Amino acid sequence: MATEVIKKVPASARxxxxxxxxYKSVVTVYRIFAILxxxxxxxxxxxxxxxxxxxxxxxxxxxxxxxxxxDDKSLDFTEKLVxxxxxxxxxxxxxxxxEGGVAEMNKHKASLLALEPELQTAIVREKxxxxxxxxxxxxxxxxxxxxxxxxQAVMAQIKEVEATIEKxxxxxxxxxxxxxxxxxxxxxxxxxxxxxxxxxxxLTDNILEKTTTDxxxxxxxxxxxxxxxxxxxLDITISVAQKxxxxxxxxxxxxxxxxxxxxxxxYYLSVSGQTSVYFAFVPYDNQSNVSAGTAVYDCxxxxxxxxxxxxxxxxxxxxxxxxxxxxxxxxxGFLIQMQLDHPESAKSKTxxxxxxxxxx
Amino acid sequence: xxPVLVWLILFLCLLIxxxxxxxxxxxxxxxxxxxxxxxxxxxPTVSVLMPCFNEGKTVYETIESISKSNYPSDRFEVxxxxxxxxxDSYEWMLKAQRDFANIKITLGRNALNSGKARSVCNALQxxxxxxxxxxxxDCIFHPDAIRELAACFSEPKIGSVGGRVGVRNxxxxxxxxxxxxxxxxxxxxxxxxxxxxxSVGCISGCLFAIRRELLLEIExxxxxxxxxxxxxxxGEDRFLTHQTLLRGYGTYINNDALCWTxxxxxxxxxxxxxxxxxxxxxxxLFYTLRTLPRHVWTLHPNTVLTLVLTPLGAILGLLVILTVxxxxxMALAGPGPLIGYLCIAAVLSxxxxxxxxxxxxxxxxxFGAYLGWSLVxxxxxxxxxxxxxxxRDWGTRVKQQEVSDGDGSHQKSAG
Numbered sequence: 001m002a003t004e005v006i007k008k009v010p011a012s013a014r015x016x017x018x019x020x021x022x023y024k025s026v027v028t029v030y031r032i033f034a035i036l037x038x039x040x041x042x043x044x045x046x047x048x049x050x051x052x053x054x055x056x057x058x059x060x061x062x063x064x065x066x067x068x069x070x071d072d073k074s075l076d077f078t079e080k081l082v083x084x085x086x087x088x089x090x091x092x093x094x095x096x097x098x099e100g101g102v103a104e105m106n107k108h109k110a111s112l113l114a115l116e117p118e119l120q121t122a123i124v125r126e127k128x129x130x131x132x133x134x135x136x137x138x139x140x141x142x143x144x145x146x147x148x149x150x151x152q153a154v155m156a157q158i159k160e161v162e163a164t165i166e167k168x169x170x171x172x173x174x175x176x177x178x179x180x181x182x183x184x185x186x187x188x189x190x191x192x193x194x195x196x197x198x199x200x201x202x203l204t205d206n207i208l209e210k211t212t213t214d215x216x217x218x219x220x221x222x223x224x225x226x227x228x229x230x231x232x233x234l235d236i237t238i239s240v241a242q243k244x245x246x247x248x249x250x251x252x253x254x255x256x257x258x259x260x261x262x263x264x265x266x267y268y269l270s271v272s273g274q275t276s277v278y279f280a281f282v283p284y285d286n287q288s289n290v291s292a293g294t295a296v297y298d299c300x301x302x303x304x305x306x307x308x309x310x311x312x313x314x315x316x317x318x319x320x321x322x323x324x325x326x327x328x329x330x331x332x333g334f335l336i337q338m339q340l341d342h343p344e345s346a347k348s349k350t351x352x353x354x355x356x357x358x359x360x
Numbered sequence: 361x362x363p364v365l366v367w368l369i370l371f372l373c374l375l376i377x378x379x380x381x382x383x384x385x386x387x388x389x390x391x392x393x394x395x396x397x398x399x400x401x402x403x404p405t406v407s408v409l410m411p412c413f414n415e416g417k418t419v420y421e422t423i424e425s426i427s428k429s430n431y432p433s434d435r436f437e438v439x440x441x442x443x444x445x446x447x448d449s450y451e452w453m454l455k456a457q458r459d460f461a462n463i464k465i466t467l468g469r470n471a472l473n474s475g476k477a478r479s480v481c482n483a484l485q486x487x488x489x490x491x492x493x494x495x496x497x498d499c500i501f502h503p504d505a506i507r508e509l510a511a512c513f514s515e516p517k518i519g520s521v522g523g524r525v526g527v528r529n530x531x532x533x534x535x536x537x538x539x540x541x542x543x544x545x546x547x548x549x550x551x552x553x554x555x556x557x558x559s560v561g562c563i564s565g566c567l568f569a570i571r572r573e574l575l576l577e578i579e580x581x582x583x584x585x586x587x588x589x590x591x592x593x594x595g596e597d598r599f600l601t602h603q604t605l606l607r608g609y610g611t612y613i614n615n616d617a618l619c620w621t622x623x624x625x626x627x628x629x630x631x632x633x634x635x636x637x638x639x640x641x642x643x644x645l646f647y648t649l650r651t652l653p654r655h656v657w658t659l660h661p662n663t664v665l666t667l668v669l670t671p672l673g674a675i676l677g678l679l680v681i682l683t684v685x686x687x688x689x690m691a692l693a694g695p696g697p698l699i700g701y702l703c704i705a706a707v708l709s710x711x712x713x714x715x716x717x718x719x720x721x722x723x724x725x726x727f728g729a730y731l732g733w734s735l736v737x738x739x740x741x742x743x744x745x746x747x748x749x750x751x752r753d754w755g756t757r758v759k760q761q762e763v764s765d766g767d768g769s770h771q772k773s774a775g
């Protein structure tokens with residue numbers, strides 16, 4: 001076994017030493033830059049970890065929210081508000097119309113109800129009259145028929161009388177004038193007989209009307225049925241209208257309640273054009289630190305050198321969802337209204353309620 | 361605009377990675393040309409160069425595994441170069457020299473701790489072989505490793521060939537399990553499309569074969585590597601591969617040439633190793649960008665994309681993680697990435713169990729921890745690597761003792 005020394009590395013293969021000053025300067029600048037970078041990274045990592053831990057443990061933060069009338073929720077709220085108001089107005093108009101209609105129908109019904117017994121009385125009265133006059137007419141009719149039979153027998157002798165008149169005239173027993181007078185008397189008797197027959201027929205008709213149910217009676221009954229039906233229909237229409245009025249009244253009440261509730265939301269305050277209204281989102285985990293009048297603090301770098309900037313003015317009840325200002329996860333909570341002495345604090349990422357988070 | 365550009369480049373890197381893995385599967389299963397034609401009758405003389413620093417008894421085991429190679433013993437030699445170890449590594453090398461007399465073993469010692477790259481160059485001074493294989497002194501080699509590597513050089517345009525590095529301690533703990541997955545996927549999938557175009561971007565220094573004349577041509581560049589006057593002694597494997605490609609030669613990974621390494625099992629060791637690799641990647645990226653026109657004209661587009669986009673993606677990953685952490689910190693805490701990693705682990709675990717039983721994973725769920733490591737890697741390793749490009753510290757070895765004289769080395773041989 002032998003040990004030997006390897007030749008020195010060829011000069012051409014050595015690290016070139018050109019521009020050593022340039023290299024040294026570059027390396028120095030690089031090292032300064034690298035050290036600064038590494039310290040910045042280190043500070044960043046420590047700060048990041050601290051911020052994460054701080055917001056994981058802190059229970060007094062709230063995230064200011066600037067509600068713009070143009071943002072989606074406000075626009076949605078405005079749209080619903082306008083729709084509700086319009087619906088309320090429509091319902092009021094409709095309810096008034098229905099109530100007017102019901103009053104008119106009640107009047108009409110009253111008039112119909114008043115007409116109905118009069119009609120009934122007239123029918124009864126007429127029936128009673130017919131019951132009374134019917135038999136009388138029947139007796140008269142029989143008498144008339146007997147009279148006519150007698151007249152008919154007399155009228156059968158008219159030819160003979162006329163022949164006798166002609167014979168007497170021809171015999172000169174009577175004058176022409178007498179003959180004419182006699183003939184006229186005969187014609188009159190004939191005509192009276194005819195009238196008597198007509199009277200008999202008409203009397204028979206009249207008796208029929210009085211003793212049986214005729215078409216006129218049916219017409220009257222029909223009218224009576226129509227009247228009763230019309231009253232019943234009016235009852236139904238009035239009942240439906242009243243139910244509708246009842247429902248609309250309930251709906252109007254609910255809408256009024258909803259509008260009253262809406263006026264208690266931050267969105268109403270936002271869209272109603274009130275200036276200097278500031279809100280903040282508070283997660284449920286931080287609820288214990290919130291009450292009306294609680295102090296609001298704003299801090300530099302979201303946690304340091306805090307100062308009091310206002311107080312909690314109002315707490316809204318509705319649940320809201322918002323992203324966590326640091327973790328960006330969706331969290332549940334509610335909105336509060338803040339009375340801020342420093343309006344610029346409304347633009348901070350977070351504010352703190354009740355106390356300074358780090359006691360300074 | 362800038363964030364859009366960052367996301368765009370990152371998306372492109374991701375897309376290329378997905379494309380590469382998909383292409384790898386297709387090539388692996390259905391394109392014979394993706395594999396090199398091996399000629400086992402081609403048996404050049406081989407020098408196995410083994411730089412060593414503070415490896416202790418492992419160096420003995422490494423030489424022992426090489427001595428069992430299925431390669432004509434008269435056609436290969438081992439040149440072990442001690443880089444001023446402060447432990448008993450050299451004694452173990454001497455013992456190996458005595459015990460494995462069936463092969464020629466030459467021992468050398470640097471007069472000054474010089475780093476792995478220069479130790480390889482020093483060892484090269486004593487080689488006359490046609491083919492040089494540079495190895496890590498903490499690896500165990502398969503008996504067919506040399507034979508497999510040599511057979512690939514029958515293709516005249518092949519300049520460098522690497523072997524597959526397996527993990528000796530896959531189930532030691534979560535850290536080694538994660539690395540087992542990564543190593544396996546890297547060699548069996550990620551590098552397959554590069555193999556297809558004979559343009560592997562980085563051949564592992566654990567098992568690196570190169571033509572002698574090519575190494576001699578590159579050697580001065582290795583020795584003169586510096587970063588603004590500060591000698592660079594890290595990432596010689598990436599540098600050698602890169603230089604091979606720039607000289608118009610092909611590079612290839614022969615997955616049948618196996619060696620086994622003990623991967624770091626503690627976070628500090630892993631951190632230091634990965635930091636060293638990250639520095640090499642960044643240096644290589646800067647070199648590539650500085651000479652981009654030459655790369656575009658000389659290299660296969662696949663190689664240029666690999667050389668540029670892979671490290672660029674790693675650097676941009678830092679910006680992406682920072683953006684996510686500052687914008688939506690909990691986005692990374694969702695189950696999506698974890699489920700994704702566990703799915704990959706499940707598939708890879710089955711594949712490894714079937715095709716590489718020695719590396720079979722006992723607990724595939726451990727790969728879920730890679731999520732945490734990738735965060736650490738993207739956030740801190742990249743930053744630290746960018747800020748310590750002037751470092752010469754190897755990281756995973758005990759610091760060398762002060763050696764006052766010389767730039768040369770001492771040599772001791774037997775055979």
